Amino acid sequence: MSSIKPVEWLGDRLMIIDQTRLPQHEIYLELADVHQVAEAIKSLKVRGAPSIGVAAAYGIALGAQQIETQDLEEFRKAYKNVSAEIAATRPTARNLFMAVERMDDIVGRAPDVISAKDRLAAEAEKIHDAEIESTRLIAQNGAALIRDGDTILTHCNTGPLATTGSGTALGVIIEAFRQGKKIEVLATETRPLCQGARLTAWELRREHVPFRLITDSMAGHFMKGARVDMVVVGADRIARNGDTANKIGTYSIAVLAHENGIPFYIAAPSTTFDQRIATGDEIVIEERSPDEVTHLYGKRTAPEGIEVCNPAFDVTPANYITGFITENGILKS
Amino acid sequence: MSSIKPVEWLGDRLMIIDQTRLPQHEIYLELADVHQVAEAIKSLKVRGAPSIGVAAAYGIALGAQQIETQDLEEFRKAYKNVSAEIAATRPTARNLFMAVERMDDIVGRAPDVISAKDRLAAEAEKIHDAEIESTRLIAQNGAALIRDGDTILTHCNTGPLATTGSGTALGVIIEAFRQGKKIEVLATETRPLCQGARLTAWELRREHVPFRLITDSMAGHFMKGARVDMVVVGADRIARNGDTANKIGTYSIAVLAHENGIPFYIAAPSTTFDQRIATGDEIVIEERSPDEVTHLYGKRTAPEGIEVCNPAFDVTPANYITGFITENGILKS
Numbered sequence: 001m002s003s004i005k006p007v008e009w010l011g012d013r014l015m016i017i018d019q020t021r022l023p024q025h026e027i028y029l030e031l032a033d034v035h036q037v038a039e040a041i042k043s044l045k046v047r048g049a050p051s052i053g054v055a056a057a058y059g060i061a062l063g064a065q066q067i068e069t070q071d072l073e074e075f076r077k078a079y080k081n082v083s084a085e086i087a088a089t090r091p092t093a094r095n096l097f098m099a100v101e102r103m104d105d106i107v108g109r110a111p112d113v114i115s116a117k118d119r120l121a122a123e124a125e126k127i128h129d130a131e132i133e134s135t136r137l138i139a140q141n142g143a144a145l146i147r148d149g150d151t152i153l154t155h156c157n158t159g160p161l162a163t164t165g166s167g168t169a170l171g172v173i174i175e176a177f178r179q180g181k182k183i184e185v186l187a188t189e190t191r192p193l194c195q196g197a198r199l200t201a202w203e204l205r206r207e208h209v210p211f212r213l214i215t216d217s218m219a220g221h222f223m224k225g226a227r228v229d230m231v232v233v234g235a236d237r238i239a240r241n242g243d244t245a246n247k248i249g250t251y252s253i254a255v256l257a258h259e260n261g262i263p264f265y266i267a268a269p270s271t272t273f274d275q276r277i278a279t280g281d282e283i284v285i286e287e288r289s290p291d292e293v294t295h296l297y298g299k300r301t302a303p304e305g306i307e308v309c310n311p312a313f314d315v316t317p318a319n320y321i322t323g324f325i326t327e328n329g330i331l332k333s
Numbered sequence: 334m335s336s337i338k339p340v341e342w343l344g345d346r347l348m349i350i351d352q353t354r355l356p357q358h359e360i361y362l363e364l365a366d367v368h369q370v371a372e373a374i375k376s377l378k379v380r381g382a383p384s385i386g387v388a389a390a391y392g393i394a395l396g397a398q399q400i401e402t403q404d405l406e407e408f409r410k411a412y413k414n415v416s417a418e419i420a421a422t423r424p425t426a427r428n429l430f431m432a433v434e435r436m437d438d439i440v441g442r443a444p445d446v447i448s449a450k451d452r453l454a455a456e457a458e459k460i461h462d463a464e465i466e467s468t469r470l471i472a473q474n475g476a477a478l479i480r481d482g483d484t485i486l487t488h489c490n491t492g493p494l495a496t497t498g499s500g501t502a503l504g505v506i507i508e509a510f511r512q513g514k515k516i517e518v519l520a521t522e523t524r525p526l527c528q529g530a531r532l533t534a535w536e537l538r539r540e541h542v543p544f545r546l547i548t549d550s551m552a553g554h555f556m557k558g559a560r561v562d563m564v565v566v567g568a569d570r571i572a573r574n575g576d577t578a579n580k581i582g583t584y585s586i587a588v589l590a591h592e593n594g595i596p597f598y599i600a601a602p603s604t605t606f607d608q609r610i611a612t613g614d615e616i617v618i619e620e621r622s623p624d625e626v627t628h629l630y631g632k633r634t635a636p637e638g639i640e641v642c643n644p645a646f647d648v649t650p651a652n653y654i655t656g657f658i659t660e661n662g663i664l665k666s
Contacts, residue, residue, distance in 0.1 A: 023636040186642075189626065189634070191524060191548040197627070197635040205636055212640040215524040215626055216550040217582025221647040224584060249550025251557060255592050256585055293522065293546055294530070301630045302522075302530040303356045303538050307545040309519075314554040 004160045004203075007046060007054050009125060012065065014058045018045045019161055023202040034063030034082050041089040041096075044193065048162020049236045049272055050131045053095030056086045057124035060103045064120045067113075075113045083107075091284040092245055092313050094237040094274045099127055128164060134269035135165030137327035142172030142232065142267050143179055145330070150176075150229040153186040153219060156247035157199035158234035158267065168234040168267035170203060172325060177209045185211035186228060188219055190247060192292040192310065216249050220256040231257045232325070235268040242318030242333045243280025244268075248311055254320035266316075267325040280315035288312050337536075339494045340379060340387050342458060345398065347391045349379045352494055356535040367396030367415050374422040374429075377526065381495020382569045382605055383464045386428030389419045390457035393436045397453045400446075408446045416440075424617040425578055425646050427570040427607045432460055461497060467602035468498030470660035475505030475565065475600050476512055478663070483509075483562040486519040486552060489580035490532035491567035491600065501567040501600035503536060505658060510542045518544035519561060521552055523580060525625040525643065549582050553589040564590045565658070568601040575651030575666045576613025577601075581644055587653035599649075600658040613648035621645045 008015040014031040020043065021027050029045065031037045037059030040046050046055045063082030069075050087100045106123050110116030146152065152173055159170035167174060176183055185204060190196035197213055204211045214222065222228050231253060237245040244250070244266050257264040277283065290308035294300055302308075321333040341348040347364040353376065354360050362378065364370045370392030373379050379388045396415030402408050420433045439456050443449030479485065485506055492503035500507060509516055518537060523529035530546055537544045547555065555561050564586060570578040577583070577599050590597040610616065623641035627633055635641075654666040 024633075188550075189524070191522070191550055194629065194634045197629075201635045201639055205639060210640075212642050213626055213635055214642050215581070216548070217521075217524055217585060218642060218644065218647075220585030220588060221581060221644060222642070224647070248548070248554060252550060252553030252585060252589055255553060255589055259588050259592070293548060299630050299632060301357070301527055302534050302546055306534050306538060307543075309545050309547050309551060309555070311551065311554060314551075314557070 006051055006161045007058065007128070007164050009058050009128070014055065014062060016040060016046045016055065017161070019047055019199060020045050023198050033066060034059050034085055037062060038085050038089050048157065049093040049095045049234065050135065050163040050165070050168070050269060051161065052090065052093045053099040053271060054128045054131055054164045056096050057099040057103055057127045059086050060100065061120040061124040065117050070113050072113055075116060076107060079107050090286055092236045092286045095271045098271045102127065131163060131269060131271070132165035134271070134327040135163045135167055135171050138168055138267050138269060138325055139166040139171035139175035141327070141329055142265070142325040143175040145265065145325070146172070146176035146181055146183060146230065148181045150181070151184045151186060151227060153222065153228045153231045153253070154200065155188045155196065155233045155250055155253055156190045157195040157203070159200065159203040161199050161203065162234065168269070169232040170200060172232055172267050174207050174209060177207065183209070185209055186222055187211050187213050188216045188249065189213060190249065191216055195247070219253050223256050223260040223262055228262055230263050230265065232265045232267055235266045235272050236313055237283050238266070238268060238273045238324070239277045239280050239283065240275060241279050242321060242324070244316045244318070244321060245280065245283045245285070245313045246316065248314050251314040251316045254316040258320045263322040264320060265323055265325055266321055269327055280317065283315055285314070286312040337493045339384055340391065340461070340497045342391050342461070347388065347395060349373060349388065350494070351378045352380055352532060353378055356531050366399060367392050367418055370395060371418050371422050381490065382426040382428045382567065383468065383496040383498065383501070383602060384494065385423065385426045386432040386604060387461045387464055387497045389429050390432040390436055390460045392419050393433065394453040394457040398450050403446050405446055408449060409440060412440050423619055425569045425619045428604045431604045435460065464496060464602060464604070465498035467604070467660040468496045468500055468504050471501055471600050471602060471658055472499040472504035472508035474660070474662055475598070475658040476508040478598065478658070479505070479509035479514055479516060479563065481514045483514070484517045484519060484560060486555070486561045486564045486586070487533065488521045488529065488566045488583055488586055489523045490528040490536070492533065492536040494532050494536065495567065501602070502565040503533060505565055505600050507540050507542060510540065516542070518542055519555055520544050520546050521549045521582065522546060523582065524549055527630070528580070552586050556589050556593040556595055561595055563596050563598065565598045565600055568599045568605050569646055570616050571599070571601060571606045571657070572610045572612050572615065573608060574612050575654060575657070577649045577651070577654060578613065578616045578618070578646045579649065581647050584647040584649045587649040591653045596655040597653060598656055598658055599654055602660055613650065616648055618647070619645040
């Protein structure tokens with residue numbers, strides 16, 4: 001199987017697979033400047049916390065490359081706009097801000113414009129390589145938790161598309177399958193944008209992992225019926241106390257797993273952990289467009305002119321989390 | 334506001350509003366024989382446990398009317414097919430079987446064909462009238478539980494469309510609003526068929542009740558955030574011990590309400606209670622077409638050729654249910 005490259009740096013532009021068009025259309029887009037990268041992150045053409053971090057770093061490197069001055073002070077001033085444009089795309093994923101901070105730090109320490117540009121590109125590649133290596137280790141560490149015969153429930157999409165590497169939660173599942181374990185996956189469709197139905201289904205199918213697609217509302221029913229042995233999902237931001245922001249619906253699944261005595265794991269690289277915040281109360285939850293709930297692919301079903309809530313994430317308190325699967329091993333909650 | 338007539342008996346045919354076309358199209362269909370009524374129930378053109386029961390009764394009356402014999406034995410033989418066709422439409426709603434049993438009983442006791450036909454039509458109208466009266470009382474009994482300022486979460490559709498009367502859970506909510514209580518509703522879209530987004534949103538809007546539409550996966554998030562004061566939903570079948578089958582996703586909401594200390598009520602007429610079964614384990618859960626999950630609003634989202642689960646209902650154990658709102662008052666679980 002050829003591996004997917006959701007984000008690829010071409011030296012003077014960034015190539016991504018358009019995740020909003022999958023699974024029907026496998027379309028690669030070349031992003032020629034920082035504005036195009038920012039738009040791609042905002043509109044979820046590139047998504048998943050680790051992939052967002054990688055695209056953000058490359059977007060900043062690209063934007064910096066196109067600043068036309070040799071004066072370091074002028075460059076730093078222009079760079080601030082580039083960095084700010086990327087930082088303003090989405091509020092929740094920790095990886096985005098980690099990338100921005102690392103890039104800002106490079107610019108702060110560079111002796112001149114040419115080396116600043118070179119070092120920014122090198123730093124973005126380093127962030128990318130680190131995510132690939134982290135998710136490879138996460139997949140291996142997590143696979144050890146899965147037993148032959150297990151049925152594993154997962155939510156949203158956390159595979160190669162979401163991470164640029166092996167995947168977090170889905171990486172764990174795919175690695176267990178590659179090791180020859182007979183497993184089955186229950187994948188939630190993940191409304192409103194159906195990352196489970198569109199992307200997880202597409203990735204699991206490419207890997208020939210047996211799975212069944214369910215609506216989000218069915219997860220509890222299957223857990224109650226003793227048809228789920230383990231839950232593993234990804235994360236967008238993890239507070240110091242272990243409270244975890246992830247795709248809307250994760251909290252519900254965690255409570256239902258707890259109620260039914262099913263282990264509930266978060267798989268995430270260390271770049272998703274936010275040491276600056278004590279608890280999940282400090283995590284900003286992105287509110288997205290009402291159209292995502294009332295429409296899909298431009299087709300409206302709900303009546304016109306109604307009120308909608310559309311938080312993209314929720315926060316799962318640490319006490320519902322059995323453990324965190326990281327590149328450094330399994331951390332108990 | 335003109336009231337909706339989801340099911341109307343015209344003496345020699347049955348008129349229904351096609352619930353699969355709402356909210357975009359308000360189309361009334363005339364069903365001319367028992368086969369058309371059976372098809373309408375199967376395809377959810379008429380749906381909601383009480384409305385199914387009423388349509389089933391009229392469908393049987395209509396089918397019996399069209400049996401062309403004056404011989405009672407021949408009539409009873411042909412009637413069996415009519416009754417069996419209706420009984421085979423959907424397995425879960427108790428109201429359907431209650432209606433079938435009552436109609437069968439009429440035929441068993443009728444002295445001749447003419448009076449059998451007359452009594453069947455009269456019995457169907459009696460079932461219809463009783464559902465209207467029951468839901469009127471349910472709405473009144475339940476409204477007393479709602480306080481000024483409450484935010485009430487509901488799932489699926491349980492208004493006039495679902496009941497032919499005032500509604501069960503939605504009837505309670507609408508009655509509280511009519512009494513002048515300042516309330517707000519959180520309505521789940523209810524995947525896969527979006528009865529919440531399509532029908533509940535349409536009914537609440539007609540009544541001018543303030544509400545916000547959410548995806549099913551958001552219910553837990555709002556309950557955790559202390560933004561829900563009460564949950565009220567309908568039921569398709571209730572066992573002697575109080576275990577309740579209702580739209581898939583109800584169990585999850587009940588667990589999340591329990592975890593967050595929020596009262597969780599079932600609103601249902603006595604025709605939904607099934608005295609013949611001891612617990613929810615005996616309730617048959619309908620498995621519907623995979624297309625309902627792989628498609629959203631008629632458009633395919635998931636890749637082709639994948640496995641899907643699509644249970645239309647789940648069973649909520651009685652211990653998660655605060656009480657049952659019935660025409661006879663509030664029963665504690």
